[in-house]
Amino acid sequence: MRILFIGDIVGKSGRDIVSSLLYSLKERYKADLIIANGENAAHGKGITYKIYKQFLAQGIDYITMGNHTYSKAEINDHMAEMDKLVVPYNHIKRSSDNYYKLIEFGGIRFILTNILGNILIGESSMDAPSAFIEVLEQTKNLKPDFYFVDLHAETTAEKRLFAEYFCDYAKVVIGTHTHVQTADEAIINGCAFITDSGMCGAYDSIIGRDVDETIQFHINKQPTRYTIAEGPAIFCGVLIDIDDKTKTPVSIERIQIRPKENQD
Numbered sequence: 001m002r003i004l005f006i007g008d009i010v011g012k013s014g015r016d017i018v019s020s021l022l023y024s025l026k027e028r029y030k031a032d033l034i035i036a037n038g039e040n041a042a043h044g045k046g047i048t049y050k051i052y053k054q055f056l057a058q059g060i061d062y063i064t065m066g067n068h069t070y071s072k073a074e075i076n077d078h079m080a081e082m083d084k085l086v087v088p089y090n091h092i093k094r095s096s097d098n099y100y101k102l103i104e105f106g107g108i109r110f111i112l113t114n115i116l117g118n119i120l121i122g123e124s125s126m127d128a129p130s131a132f133i134e135v136l137e138q139t140k141n142l143k144p145d146f147y148f149v150d151l152h153a154e155t156t157a158e159k160r161l162f163a164e165y166f167c168d169y170a171k172v173v174i175g176t177h178t179h180v181q182t183a184d185e186a187i188i189n190g191c192a193f194i195t196d197s198g199m200c201g202a203y204d205s206i207i208g209r210d211v212d213e214t215i216q217f218h219i220n221k222q223p224t225r226y227t228i229a230e231g232p233a234i235f236c237g238v239l240i241d242i243d244d245k246t247k248t249p250v251s252i253e254r255i256q257i258r259p260k261e262n263q264d
């Protein structure tokens, strides 16, 4: 089984690059399943029901989230219908049980879950290891072959630590949230891992946000709106290969496609 994971999709630029590349990437990489992080899809913060449905129509199978899960209030009105959405287990605002999905494909059964780190993430109710131990306990009756964790966290160390400690259970640990793709993809004791899968969003930006506005906010201490950058986008993701017989990952590959004018 081959899974394409798409990093945080940020605003319109991110949505546009995903919709324009998705079909060709699915064909080129022969992906059986596509999972995307959609926590920034609606103007940088959260997701709307309309965008959720657009993602599914484009071929994304499951959407994971992050600290911005509840930024668009309407999400709570549609939560029951959004059965392909996976929200962080340890988000302080979580009120539904859709923090995991049991996915069955080609004889492989795995649980997709979403966990927040708690270093520099104010929306987290507990640290990631404590949260995952609770998820393991609450889903153990499902007896999955392994867990696929979107680990939505700020710091590099807490993500690597998580993969090292839980590699017997979490066979795939993909970092999200920083929007900057790291070059450390590896199989760690049987666990396909990357510290951060990166983002799909405007290339000329500060992690997806408008550069001038971010300078106004951080350097000049000016009040600003949260403006998402526009323009040609970078696409980031990873491809994970799971052996159908051993039901363990055999490879993880980074995908990063920059706008034509920014390619070497």
Ligand SMILES: [Fe+2]
Pocket (backbone or CB within 6 Å): 008, 039, 040, 066, 176, 177, 178, 179
């Ligand atoms: Fe994000």
Ligand SMILES: [Fe+2]
Pocket (backbone or CB within 6 Å): 039, 066, 067, 068, 152, 176, 177, 178
């Ligand atoms: Fe985030």
